[in-house]
Amino acid sequence: MVPEARADRPTAAEPHAPSRPAGQRSARMPRDERRAQLLAAAQEVFVANGYHGAAMDEIAETAHVSKPVLYQHFPSKRDLYLALLESHLASLTELMLGALNSTTDNDERVQAVMRAYFHFIANDDQAHRLVFESDLINDPDVSSRLETFNRTFADAIARVIAEDTKLPHLEAELLGRGLAGMAQVSARYWLETDGNLDLNVASDLIYRLAWRGISRFPKES
Amino acid sequence: MVPEARADRPTAAEPHAPSRPAGQRSARMPRDERRAQLLAAAQEVFVANGYHGAAMDEIAETAHVSKPVLYQHFPSKRDLYLALLESHLASLTELMLGALNSTTDNDERVQAVMRAYFHFIANDDQAHRLVFESDLINDPDVSSRLETFNRTFADAIARVIAEDTKLPHLEAELLGRGLAGMAQVSARYWLETDGNLDLNVASDLIYRLAWRGISRFPKES
DNA sequence: CTGCACGCCGATCTTAATTTCCAAGGGGGC
DNA sequence: GCCCCCTTGGAAATTAAGATCGGCGTGCAG
Secondary structure (H helix, E strand, O other), X not given: XXXXXXXXXXXXXXXXXXXXXXXXXXXXOOHHHHHHHHHHHHHHHHHHHHHHHOOHHHHHHXXXXXXXXXXXXXXXXXXHHHHHHHHHHHHHHHHHHHHHOOOOOHHHHHHHHHHHHHHHHHOOOOHHHHHHOOOOOOOHHHHHHHHHHHHHHHHHHHHHHHHHHOXXXXXXXXXXXXXXXXXXXXXXXXXXXXXXXOHHHHHHHHHHHHHHHHHOOOOOO | XXXXXXXXXXXXXXXXXXXXXXXXXXXXXXXXXXXXXXXXXXXXXXXXXXXXXXXXXXXXHHOOXXXXXXXXXXXXXXXXXXXXXXXXXXXXXXHHHHHHOOOOOHHHHHHHHHHHHHHHHHOOOOHHHHHHOOOOOOOHHHHHHHHHHHHHHHHHHHHHHHHHHOOOHHHHHHHHHHHHHHHHHHHHHHHHOOOOOOHHHHHHHHHHHHHHHHHOOOOOO
16 A cells, blocks of 8 residues: 555656557547547446445546546536536426426326326436435535426426416415425335336326325315 | 644644643533534534535534544444434434324324424424435435335325225325425425415415325225 | 647546544542 | 543544546548
8 A cells, every 4th residue: 555565666767658458448439429428427327326426437437438538528526417417407307398388288287297207217327316316415506406497397386286276376386396396206216116016007196196186275265 | 724834833852732721621521411512513514514515623623622532422424424313313203103193083194294294394403404415315324214214104104095095005105105205395495485484384285285185085996 | 651639548646534643631539 | 639540632644536647649631
């Protein structure tokens, strides 16, 4: 462990002796393609170990690339993570809004959203882990991006609720947050018991729970 | 900021010159009391900065104690965190089971649980942050402890659901997880908008959403 | 043919945070 | 009243991970 203990240290005149035996060097690659590969490697490592547990060394190794290459594409580990987070949340937002606009019937809307949510969670890149089990929540940019997504999603739900129940905005928003949370937590639980319950069966259970909860609200006050 | 900038550095012959001017040294204290004080300081720092953002230096400083004292009570930062997590989850579990047993009417049960949950979130030690916004979720002990709590809580809810709806166990469990998630997420949102919505009003909204969602389930199949 | 430019890598630097070492001092037992 | 032991804290060691430095070689343009 002591630095100067290396027996075969090269002579001072020759500090860098490459001596690469064979094709260890990774093939040259267009910049964009390399970037995409690095993102994929990072995704894999972050999902497996979390942000803090992931080492840049391991990400580079996973991509069969040396660390400096990684830093030529992303200025820091944090930036790398933020790029992935942004990408996943953008596509999740698109998915949700797409499901919301897929019909004008509120009942079907809730069902469609729930299915889309379950599909996102079931996606095999495990993006949901990086997003919803982030261990970088204390970072202002991360929590702010997550809050933006949550607000967008909950607002969309709250509009449906408000239309259906005439509840005040603030209260509809609270219910929207609650339903979004229900979707997230139940979908993640479902994923862990996969094989035992079909995606559509599970998401329909939650959809019905949500819809029945909502749909009888207006009659009282 | 440069370390060697200290003008009054002691001579080399005297590496440790305490020179404590006055009562800087913290008072001796019974072991249990000291431990409690350290836990309180750690709670404060963990809540403010998260696990990874919290430094043992800062915890010691907050407790007006030197680091070795901290290590005499807790072998590591991780153990310190686990002690707090365990304590909070134990009392939350107790709260939840107490609310569940406070009545035999399922409707009132759901209401009581929801209120208890909101009270826990509103508690001013901000324990919920340490528990539900942990940035140590990748630690096996942490995630295992959290999963134990979630299972306990969801199981209790699932039993109510199963009794009320005759749904199969697995599906009742899914709904239980979903409702637990709804409680958690909506309560945390409510806390951020505090002042605008009374605790009982908010928790009753969520309780009604949950109960209506559940209560009409049996009529179909 | 030759030079240049781009992308790649080994090796090292730097920083930061946890954990430990060792001398000093005050309170309780005899 | 005195001594011993236990507790305290300043300072340092260790480790680990993020970030960087400087040269190499291949392929294309002139």
